[in-house]
Every structure is written in structure tokens, then in C-alpha cells.
Amino acid sequence: MARIPPVEYESASHEVRKAYDEQIAAHGRVTNMKRTLGHSPLALRALMEWYALEGEVALFLGWRRARLFSHAISSLTDCLICSTFFRRLLIDAGENPDALELDEQDRIIVDYGRQLARDSNQVSDGLFRSLESFLLPHQIVTLTTFGALMIATNVLNNALKVDLDPYLAPYRKEG
16 A cells, blocks of 8 residues: 555646646556656656656667666566566567576676666676676766666655556566
8 A cells, every 4th residue: 555645637736737748648647656756746857867768778778678677676676566567568578577588788787787776886897897898888877877766766666655556467476
């Protein structure tokens, strides 16, 4: 049960309604997380920058690797909403998120995401050198910032116990 009730469109401020309208136009819905963020327009704007970073990361990693990275982070932080969201994207793309087929670069990206979520102070020199073998410095900065916003999103959902959106329920990992 959510600790903070989501802000409904009808009771939202003009600024938040505008943000909700933008979300509907871009993504077809306003999720429980975004409606929870509706309590703080600044927080909503901050976390919605995730989409711009995702697009930037997809330019150099591709959409699949960007999603593998986000799924790795969200799974490690045990974020029900985000891990289920990325499970949905992977399943709808024909993949099994419980038995992913990863090449070497995929593994490096997944390992980096997991390590950021586990303890960013412990990113090993070896893992970092592996990233540097195929990413430029500005790409590593963008990827790391994207990961940080993914972690922030996970923290928000977990700490506030934001309810899973009904459209994600069929994709929820069992157990």
C-alpha cells in the first residue's frame, strides 16, 4: 500500500496537469510513480530527465542495452515497479528477462549497472577499463548519470511503497 497517495489529475495544480498531459502525449499514461511525484513539481521534473538521458544512452548503446542496464539496476535494488517495467519491455521484445542472452559488452553494461546499484564506491578498475574499451569518456559520464537517476527512481518507489500499476501486473516476476 502506497505511503503517499498519488495526485489525481482533477486535483493537481496547473503545472502538474501540464506535466501529466505531456506524459500522456509521450507515453500514453501517467503512472502511479509520476502521480506520486505530482506532489512536488520540481521532483517530477527532475526525475523525468531520465527520459532525455535514456535517449542519449540509446544513441551510443542502443535501446536494448539501455534497457538491460536499467533492468539490472532495478532488479538489484528490488524495485518492483521499475524491474517489472523493464521486464515488460524485454518480454515484449521477445526476450526472457530471467535467462537473457548477453554478449561481452552486454555483460559489462549489466555488471556496471548492478555495481552502481550495489555500491558505486566499489566499481573496480577492471570493470571501468572494460567500459573504457568501448565507451568514450562523455558516454561513461552520461551512462553513469542515467544510472544515478534510475537508482533515484528506484529509491522513490521503494521508500514510498508506490503501488504497481495494473498494466504491469502480468509482467511481475513470480516469487
